[in-house]
Amino acid sequence: MLTCKQFLQELDEYLEKSLDAAEYAELQKHVNECPNCFVVCDTTEKTVKVFKGMDCKPVPEDIRGRLMDAMEKKMREKCGPKDPPSVP
Amino acid sequence: MSTFAAPTAFDETALVAAAKAGDSGAFSELIRHYDRRVFRMAKQITQNDDDAEDVLQETFLKAYTHLEDFQGNSKFYTWVVRIAVNEALMKLRKRRSDRTVPLDDPIDTGEDEVVREIAVWDQNPEDTYSREELGTILDEAVQSLKPAYRTVFILRDIEELSIEETAETLNLSISAVKSRLLRARLQLREKLTRLFKNKGDDAFAYL
Numbered sequence: 001m002l003t004c005k006q007f008l009q010e011l012d013e014y015l016e017k018s019l020d021a022a023e024y025a026e027l028q029k030h031v032n033e034c035p036n037c038f039v040v041c042d043t044t045e046k047t048v049k050v051f052k053g054m055d056c057k058p059v060p061e062d063i064r065g066r067l068m069d070a071m072e073k074k075m076r077e078k079c080g081p082k083d084p085p086s087v088p
Numbered sequence: 089m090s091t092f093a094a095p096t097a098f099d100e101t102a103l104v105a106a107a108k109a110g111d112s113g114a115f116s117e118l119i120r121h122y123d124r125r126v127f128r129m130a131k132q133i134t135q136n137d138d139d140a141e142d143v144l145q146e147t148f149l150k151a152y153t154h155l156e157d158f159q160g161n162s163k164f165y166t167w168v169v170r171i172a173v174n175e176a177l178m179k180l181r182k183r184r185s186d187r188t189v190p191l192d193d194p195i196d197t198g199e200d201e202v203v204r205e206i207a208v209w210d211q212n213p214e215d216t217y218s219r220e221e222l223g224t225i226l227d228e229a230v231q232s233l234k235p236a237y238r239t240v241f242i243l244r245d246i247e248e249l250s251i252e253e254t255a256e257t258l259n260l261s262i263s264a265v266k267s268r269l270l271r272a273r274l275q276l277r278e279k280l281t282r283l284f285k286n287k288g289d290d291a292f293a294y295l
Binding site for chain 1: 119124248
């Protein structure tokens with residue numbers, strides 16, 4: 001019989017379903033019979049989900065402006081020799 | 089001025105190919121598409137706006153300089169994330185070089201997997217909080233993690249690298265990534281449950 005601690009150690013594998021069928025079934029049996037592990041499993045899954053849906057704010061305009069300035073400088077350096085007519 | 093990439097026009101493979109062929113506009117388009125994610129990750133790791141800006145610039149300058157080294161074995165963004173996370177960790181090491189505890193070597197106190205908050209969430213956080221409020225809550229939760237756990241969580245669960253890619257990026261074993269990820273998730277679950285729990289559902293004892 002699986003203990004709660006053993007279940008917890010396998011929680012990620014259980015959530016990601018990266019176990020073989022027998023191991024998965026054993027964990028599933030535990031989670032169905034243990035209300036605490038059911039809640040921990042459910043709230044851990046929700047935790048991961050809420051981070052995956054996390055909003056990503058745009059880069060502030062001033063920071064983006066400096067980034068693009070630095071990039072343009074680098075791009076000019078890289079492309080520079082091609083622009084003027086080649087000199088022997 | 090709007091800086092959003094056109095939602096239907098983004099074709100990473102084509103833009104990378106064009107950038108490799110010398111189209112700097114294509115590379116700028118890649119930057120516009122990914123800069124916010126790189127900046128967010130840099131801030132989450134360094135916890136400092138100035139360092140995050142440096143990381144943002146260094147990442148795209150290096151990516152541009154070494155674009156020919158990108159072989160297409162992973163997604164372009166995964167390759168960029170690897171550059172960014174290394175830049176961010178370098179910043180962090182530099183800033184904390186006087187500390188005696190290495191950043192990537194968590195001390196195992198045996199208490200990281202303790203579960204105290206056993207309660208269902210009585211709400212869908214996306215419905216209860218504005219996107220801004222929820223973003224602040226999640227940012228603060230991630231920032232409260234130890235750096236070694238935080239970095240693994242960011243790469244795996246926010247940037248959605250695979251376990252293998254996360255291990256390779258951080259030069260860790262697969263088992264170390266799995267162990268740190270579990271601890272990070274449980275610690276975050278603990279923090280979020282304190283905020284989102286059904287207040288009447290707090291009676292279980294556990295472990």
